[in-house]
Amino acid sequence: MKITIVEPKDGEEDEIIIRCRHLDKRLMKLIYSIKAGEDKITALHNGNYFQVAPEEIYYFEAVDNKVFLYLEKEVYETRRKLYELEELFQGTDFFRASKSCIVNLAKVKSLSPxxxxxxxxxxxxxxxxxxxxxxxxxxxxxxxx
Amino acid sequence: MLKKLRDMLFVYMCVTTCVLFVTALYITIFWPDVVLGVEILWQILSVSFLCSVANFICPQEVSGKIMLILYILRYVITNGIVLGCGIWFGWFYMNDLPMVLAMLFSIAVIFVLVSVAVWRREKQQAARMNERLQVYQQRKERIE
Incomplete structure (x- = not known):
């Protein structure tokens, strides 16, 4: 695979462009790791700080100006704001479900009215x-x- | 916005259909000899429209408890609209108890029927969403 790095012009945002005929498994993995891999969340649990991988998170919830992240069983707290997390995980499995919640679609079992x-x-x-x-x-x- | 308009149109369609049936029944029972003008059609359409609009009075994010209160409130508002318009249009007499009771009963039946229709529609939507969700998750699993 050829890799070309082009310096953006002044005022232009850094951008990764993938030129390919079709998105195969390898490329999707690469995209996923770029989007999510480096975005581990620093979270507080029982007085200690941890790095939590996005794929472990079920959902984020804002309660009384605090943002909590819910894993399978544990609940961690993060200093990040909900809108920051929304921006951070844009284009990944996470989506805004309500004013106070961001949900990981990969962790949703089913939907009901x-x-x-x-x-x-x-x-x-x-x-x-x-x-x-x-x-x-x-x-x-x-x-x- | 378009989605909301579509939902509103669906409710309006359901309400109008139900109201039409109930009106036919009501006229047959209480006003069998009356000669009606075209205005009755406009009255039905406008009352149905008002009831449909009332059905969409709901804030975006509310808890389940408030949703239930809003649901009851919507029922009360619908009663107010239909009874108010009914008196205005001369559909019934306030001192005629069977007529008033028939109106209240009709409102309740239509309210339940429309709620069931909306619920079924949302259930169908949920089924489609669940299908797509499965496809989404399977695709993701294949990539990983």
């Missing part, structure tokens, strides 16, 4: 997260509907 345009996501660890009507189109677009 929750009345008046809202949906409820049943996570693979058994927890339930509400997807507000406002963000349902975001989810639909993500899954290709």
């Amino acid at each position: 929750a009345f008046h345009g809202r949906f409820e996501a049943l996570m693979k660890n058994g927890e339930r997260v509400m997807i507000s009507r406002q963000y349902v189109p975001v989810l639909k677009e993500k899954i290709g509907l």
